Amino acid sequence: MKLSKLDFVDGNRFKRGVDMDVNNQLLVVALKQGVQPNWQLIGQQIDDAGYLAVEWFSLEKDELKTYPFLKVVE
Numbered sequence: 001m002k003l004s005k006l007d008f009v010d011g012n013r014f015k016r017g018v019d020m021d022v023n024n025q026l027l028v029v030a031l032k033q034g035v036q037p038n039w040q041l042i043g044q045q046i047d048d049a050g051y052l053a054v055e056w057f058s059l060e061k062d063e064l065k066t067y068p069f070l071k072v073v074e
Helices: 039-048
Strands: 018-021 026-029 055-060 063-068
């Protein structure tokens, strides 16, 4: 997976910025503080690696929020 090479991924955390829980099919990406991630690019990289990016989560003011990965119809 090429997520670790994206400029907004914090490669010093986890294993090159990415941690995968294969039992729960959950991928955690460490983001650099103060940098806006490109969610579409993250979703594309996950899909290109052979997985299906369904939704992403964010902890905002102690509340877990869920967002869908938007797919571009070809």
